[in-house]
Amino acid sequence: MKTSQKVAGATANYVDERTGAAKWLKKNLTKVFPDHWSFMLGEICLYSFIILLLTGTFLTFWFDPSQREVVYHGSYLPLSGIHMSAAYDSTLHLSFDVRGGLLMRQIHHWAALIFMSAIVAHLFRVFFTGAYRKPREFNWLIGVGLLTFGIVEGFLGYSLPDDLLSGTGIRIAEAILQAIPVVGSYLAFFAFGGPFPGTAFIPRIFIVHVLLLPGLFLALITIHLMLVWYQKHTQYPGPGRTEKNVVGYPLMPVYMAKAGGFFFVVFGVTAFLGAVASINPIWLYGPYTPGQISAGSQPDWYMGWLDGLVRAAPPLETHAFGHTISWNILIPGLIIPGILFTGMALYPFIESWITGDKREHHLLDRPRNAPNRTALGVTAITFILISLLNGGNDIIATHFHLTINGIMWFTRIGLFTIPPIAFVVTKRICLSLQRADRDLVLHGRETGRLVMMPNGEMLEVHEPISEAQKWTLTQHQTPEALPAPLPASATVGLKGKIRARLNRANAVQIPAPTLTDLKELGDGHH
Amino acid sequence: MQRISSFRRHRIAGPILVVAALFTIATAFGVASALPSAQMTVASGTSTLVSQGKEIFLRGCSSCHGLHAEGGGIAPSLIGVGSAAVDFQVGTGRMPMADMSQQAMQKKPLYNAQETAALAAYVASLAPGPAAVTNESLNYERDGNAAQGGTLFRTNCAMCHNFAGQGGALTNGKYAPSLMGVDPKYIYEAMVTGPQSMPKFTNATITPQEKLDIIKWIQSADHEQNLGGASLGRVGPVTEGLLGWVLGLGLLIGAAAWLAMKAK
Numbered sequence: 001m002k003t004s005q006k007v008a009g010a011t012a013n014y015v016d017e018r019t020g021a022a023k024w025l026k027k028n029l030t031k032v033f034p035d036h037w038s039f040m041l042g043e044i045c046l047y048s049f050i051i052l053l054l055t056g057t058f059l060t061f062w063f064d065p066s067q068r069e070v071v072y073h074g075s076y077l078p079l080s081g082i083h084m085s086a087a088y089d090s091t092l093h094l095s096f097d098v099r100g101g102l103l104m105r106q107i108h109h110w111a112a113l114i115f116m117s118a119i120v121a122h123l124f125r126v127f128f129t130g131a132y133r134k135p136r137e138f139n140w141l142i143g144v145g146l147l148t149f150g151i152v153e154g155f156l157g158y159s160l161p162d163d164l165l166s167g168t169g170i171r172i173a174e175a176i177l178q179a180i181p182v183v184g185s186y187l188a189f190f191a192f193g194g195p196f197p198g199t200a201f202i203p204r205i206f207i208v209h210v211l212l213l214p215g216l217f218l219a220l221i222t223i224h225l226m227l228v229w230y231q232k233h234t235q236y237p238g239p240g241r242t243e244k245n246v247v248g249y250p251l252m253p254v255y256m257a258k259a260g261g262f263f264f265v266v267f268g269v270t271a272f273l274g275a276v277a278s279i280n281p282i283w284l285y286g287p288y289t290p291g292q293i294s295a296g297s298q299p300d301w302y303m304g305w306l307d308g309l310v311r312a313a314p315p316l317e318t319h320a321f322g323h324t325i326s327w328n329i330l331i332p333g334l335i336i337p338g339i340l341f342t343g344m345a346l347y348p349f350i351e352s353w354i355t356g357d358k359r360e361h362h363l364l365d366r367p368r369n370a371p372n373r374t375a376l377g378v379t380a381i382t383f384i385l386i387s388l389l390n391g392g393n394d395i396i397a398t399h400f401h402l403t404i405n406g407i408m409w410f411t412r413i414g415l416f417t418i419p420p421i422a423f424v425v426t427k428r429i430c431l432s433l434q435r436a437d438r439d440l441v442l443h444g445r446e447t448g449r450l451v452m453m454p455n456g457e458m459l460e461v462h463e464p465i466s467e468a469q470k471w472t473l474t475q476h477q478t479p480e481a482l483p484a485p486l487p488a489s490a491t492v493g494l495k496g497k498i499r500a501r502l503n504r505a506n507a508v509q510i511p512a513p514t515l516t517d518l519k520e521l522g523d524g525h526h
Numbered sequence: 527m528q529r530i531s532s533f534r535r536h537r538i539a540g541p542i543l544v545v546a547a548l549f550t551i552a553t554a555f556g557v558a559s560a561l562p563s564a565q566m567t568v569a570s571g572t573s574t575l576v577s578q579g580k581e582i583f584l585r586g587c588s589s590c591h592g593l594h595a596e597g598g599g600i601a602p603s604l605i606g607v608g609s610a611a612v613d614f615q616v617g618t619g620r621m622p623m624a625d626m627s628q629q630a631m632q633k634k635p636l637y638n639a640q641e642t643a644a645l646a647a648y649v650a651s652l653a654p655g656p657a658a659v660t661n662e663s664l665n666y667e668r669d670g671n672a673a674q675g676g677t678l679f680r681t682n683c684a685m686c687h688n689f690a691g692q693g694g695a696l697t698n699g700k701y702a703p704s705l706m707g708v709d710p711k712y713i714y715e716a717m718v719t720g721p722q723s724m725p726k727f728t729n730a731t732i733t734p735q736e737k738l739d740i741i742k743w744i745q746s747a748d749h750e751q752n753l754g755g756a757s758l759g760r761v762g763p764v765t766e767g768l769l770g771w772v773l774g775l776g777l778l779i780g781a782a783a784w785l786a787m788k789a790k
Contacts, residue, residue: 040782044775078672078746096753106754113770114778121775164680164689165762258785265781273774278754279766284690284747286680294684294762295694295702301767392764394695403628403699448535 029252034235038125043259044118045146046225047266048111049217055108056210062098064090065160065206067199076283084162084287087202091161091282107274112154114270116302119147127347127377129364131234133357137348139227142220144345149213149220151302156209158280158300162202165280167288168297171196172310179329197290234364237475239468243362296394305384308391309336312411340380354502355479368437369476371430372506375423382422386414434510437473440465441513442521474512579648582641586622595652600626607719608655609646614715616642618708620722628699629722656718661711669735670742678740682732686724690760691744696723706748710741 016022033039066086072079074089075096094101123143126132132140155173159166174196178184193200232246241247249255273279285294299307309332316327343350351373352358367374389396390411397404444462451459465473533539583595590601597603604611615621616637620630637645646658680689686702688694693704700723705713717737720726732740758765 035786037779037783037786040786041779044778044782078676078743078750080673082673082677102754109766110770110774113767114774117771117775118778121779164684262781262785265785266778269774269777269781273769274755276755277766277769278752278757280763281754281757281760283753284760286676286684286689289680292680292684294680294689295686296688296692296762296764298763300763301770304763304767395761395764397695397699398693398701401699403697404695405698 030250031229032246032248032250033233033255034241034246034248036236038129039233040262041118041122041125043262044266045115045122046221047263048115048118048270049221050263051111051267051270052108052115053214055104055111056214058104059094059101059108060210062090062094062101063087063160063206065203067162067197067202079283079286082287085202087160087162088282088287091163095283103271103274106277106279107270109158109279110273110277111270112157113279113300114266116150116154116300119143119150120302123147124377124381128367128374129234129236130361130370130373131364132348133361134348134352135231135360136227136234139224139231140348141345142224142227144341146217146220146224148341149216153209153213153217154300155303156205156213160202160206160209161280161282162288163282163285164288164292164294165282165285165297167197167290168293169299169303170201171290172307175326175329176333179326179333181325181330182323197288232362234362237363237366237472239471241363243360246362296398298392298395301388304391305387306333306337306391308387308389308393308411309333309415311393312387312390312408312415314412340383344380354499354506356503357479363475365476368430368433369509371427371434371508374430375426378426379419379423382419383415386411386418431508431510438510438513441470441473442517474514476512478509478511479507575644575647576651577648578641579644579646579651582637582645583648586636587645590623595649604649604652606653606655607649609650609658610656610715611719611721612646612649613642613658614712614719614721616645618712629701632703656715659711659714661709664710664714664738664741666710666738666742666745670738670740672739672743672746674736675739675741675743676747678732678736679743682727683740688761690747692760705744708744710745713741713744 012022064086068086069083070086070089072082072084072089072092074080074092076092079092091105095105096102126140126143155169159170159173174188174192177188177191180187189195191201191204192198193204233248235241235246235248238247286292298304310329313328313332316331318325318327365373390407393404393407393411396402396407444464447461447463449461451461453459583591584593587604588595590598591604592598592601595604597605612621615630617635617639619633619635622636623630624633635642649655650657679691683691686694686696687705688702691705694702696702702724714737716724717727717732717740718729727737758769
């Protein structure tokens, strides 16, 4: 044995005798994870979060979260001699007079955009494959929490520099706060420590942005990952994959290498964007003053849909008992997002109530095999996308030569009409894809080769698909309609009737081919 | 043939075809829109500037603005608008209007500098109004203060023209145009005459000195190098979000797909 091996062995033994780590490591390093690109979306979230922690720490070394008024004398001449808050001044200093400061700011902001979009992409994957079903409902709830906190964290982050754009955003946040009936104005006074803008808000959101929410993120991400570890990862259906096993590669060495490498890819992409593309150029926005505003003021994209809803709202107000209820802010700013996020959080429970399915699921659904769920998801995405488009209505109007009023009316009507159409279209597409699958199993793949028979008949040669493919296409179970699998009492009363109706809609499926179907076709069928 | 048809069935053939088709369409559109449009030449008059201007006016403007520039149902009176308004509207090609759209668009001027000056002299002769200026008369580089101008710009102009002068949308298809690459004299004349939807900024609201400050700031924003990398149009978070999703997440999903590929 070489000396180096002896030393390594002795060291490992020394650590193991004191921590008992060897047994734990042996068990956990060989844990198996399934392989699929869509399972790495969550990893993008985790890695961009780490990048956010690292770059954010760098930014705090120079950022001064204070609304104390100062006069700018830094190296950006077009703002020389202008009065501004210390927060804005220190962000300019950080951008232009600290080596690498602007790059770090830009990496931080790009990583934040990627963090949020990766969370949303990860959410889509989990939703459309039904990964939130029992036993993973709690992890779904944690995910919804992370998304919500992510939106708040992002908003607070870009509000910190106290520039003209973010100040406008804070003003709108104050308006939304004030729109809460009765207590709104008191809440706004409490949050801002007096009338807007005051001098308390930036220091307060700073500590929430750098301490409270990141701490919450760390805790929630830890539980999120521990649950993935404990419940094991879901997998796509395929030969040899069951509800009771996990087919894939061990953590050590395969995923250690892949995940480690992927971290550097994520870091590379965010650093690349930070290096080549300007983001949040606060020096162009100027310092915040309540008397100023810029055309085309938008929030970052994850708030953009909320802005789009507020922009679409007609000017409705009610005055009663000395209070004003601003429906035009209350409905798009609080009620609609409240319904959307509550609905999203409760969806796993609602679905299992409708289907009566209380079993554990570790095999994922192919989206087409759950037409109602897929259609519902597309409906929600359509709603958000239309709102998001309206959030950028002024930019769209100028760049595509459209009228802003036209876009607003498209949004007002489209928000109610297009999502239902998207639901129907998606459901029909899913059922068609199911039929295509059924056809593929029963008749094989179209080869595109035409053969002329001796009698002159033209035929397209179909090639049978592999047994493995057949398994993948037929393994799913067709849901059954109530009340068959449930007691009749489950469908009594109004609630029961709603449930039965939803259940029947959910049971509309193209049945997967059975052995009988295959046998009926007989051997030798083209 | 065998190789071509096997490529046709390759799984990346579809995506490549889509990219190629998009590229072809984009190129064709670019070429088509870059083709020069037909030009018109107008014979110049011979008499004094005013009578020459009147002649051009009768020929080119009076059908809408009336024989005596008194205005009509579709066009305003030009009595008292001054030579500044004519120099701005005709010099930037906004007048004569190409069609009755929401607002006059900037385009290649129909009249040359001499004809524009004649028209301006004629309109100025009708009644006193703001006088046209020249780029040389505006010594904003020496007399202006960019930082001061930036504050004035953000208070008075940014709500329509955007924080960096990139332009913005107004109601019903009207818009505030981009101020990038605009001659200083046209910016000055626009401020004193208030063309289209723009308010008029008299010397009482914004002093001539402050106008120079604003022009200096716009010029400095126009010529400022993009300090953080590609500017993405200087229109705020919309293009940032688009790039984050398409390029940022796009590259990462591509990398994830690559990492998850089975080694063959």
